[in-house]
Amino acid sequence: MLTPDIARARILAALADVAPLAAERVPLAAALGRALAEPLVSNRDLPAFDASTMDGYALRAADAPRAGARLPVAFGVFAGRPAPGALPPGACCRIFTGGVLPAGADAVEMQEEVRRSGKAALFGRAAVAGRYVRPRGSDLAAGQVALPAGAVVDPGTIGLAAAIGRTELLVRRRPRVAILPTGDELVPPGQVPGPGQLVESNGLALAAAVTAAGAEPVLLPTARDDAASLAASLAGASGLDALVTSGGVSVGERDLVRAALASAGARLDFWRVALRPGKPFTFGRWDRTAVFGLPGNPASALVTFELFVRPALRALAGLPGDGRVRVEGRLTAAQEKPPELTVYLRCHTRRRRDGGLELEPLRTQTSGNLTSMAGHDALAVLPAGRSRLPRGARVTAILLVPPHAS
């Protein structure tokens, strides 16, 4: 059986010919979280003129070499308008934050350091050339690369792009991801299950995980556990960038998903990974579509999505890694585990007083329990090779709350 790390590496390698997806031009507001498909190059200087960074007085620094200089106030410069003219020799002018420095001025003094006396200004200290001035192009010069291709568009990037005159950005296309729940026992959300039935909940959970990964979910109707129904449903995924199935990948007689994928023409690369939850996970390619067969147990589906599907969708979207932060923390309870498996423990994180991180496992880790997958903020990684970890053991945890929510 593959280890989780090798399984993930195999998936990413198998998508090298399709990732990243093609580029598309989108309005700025739609670019958040997407990968730039070209460098963001400025076509103008930022700022576009020498600007004051303070409310105060613009002057030639040489005219106020020490405290006590007294200069006539020639005019005022207001935001949104160019200076009315060059600064006359030996004079200063009133200026406001963001105002255009008049020709001749090379410094600004903040108004707290200046006293007005009629038409003159008295400077309380020596002026310094360049102080409180943002020179033209000092933020970004015309022709300069502000951000390289591949950078992830964040709110600041959108503001910067608007400031340099862009209304659209060339970004990587979002992967379109079919989600196919399978199982005879499932009824649609909102419907009351009959005897032996339960509500199909993985579809919506996985659709949310797809959205959070920066991709677009297409939730297909649940397939029944028979070859004809599965074949008909699989057709709904054709032409999409990825297909995520749930259920039917274990060893029971009704676990027909792998066979259905194979008869539809998919090439399955591997089946089963040495982890818990989610051991029966399978991966393959169906033409250009990446196919992920997730186990039906709800927590197994979400954990394997996190570990294998999320990084793959991000690679298709041109985004780096899995977008998660890994930290070290200490388990608040001892754990027993099969030594051959890597176990991903759903945990709550807590800051200790000494700054360290505590990892408190959710009460239940049973992969079929729905409460075992909601409301946690980390996956603690219990490594293969260990069968017992004592309370207080130091382990790596994957934080599920990213620094920039995706």
Ligand SMILES: Nc1nc2c(c(=O)[nH]1)N[C@H]1C(S)=C(S)[C@@H](COP(=O)(O)OP(=O)(O)OC[C@H]3O[C@@H](n4cnc5c(N)ncnc54)[C@H](O)[C@@H]3O)O[C@H]1N2
């Ligand atoms: N003999 C063995 N049995 C099982 C093994 C094994 O190695 N040998 N592996 C177990 C593990 S681990 C898992 S995980 C499950 C996965 O099995 P399947 O992927 O075939 O999942 P199903 O049997 O279809 O469903 C499992 C469970 O989850 C419920 N389910 C399924 N789909 C949904 C959905 N869309 N929404 C909500 N709940 C869903 C389903 O009703 C079952 O209760 O296999 C073990 N068995």
Ligand code: MOO
């Ligand atoms: O791996 Mo299964 O997902 O443990 O229940």
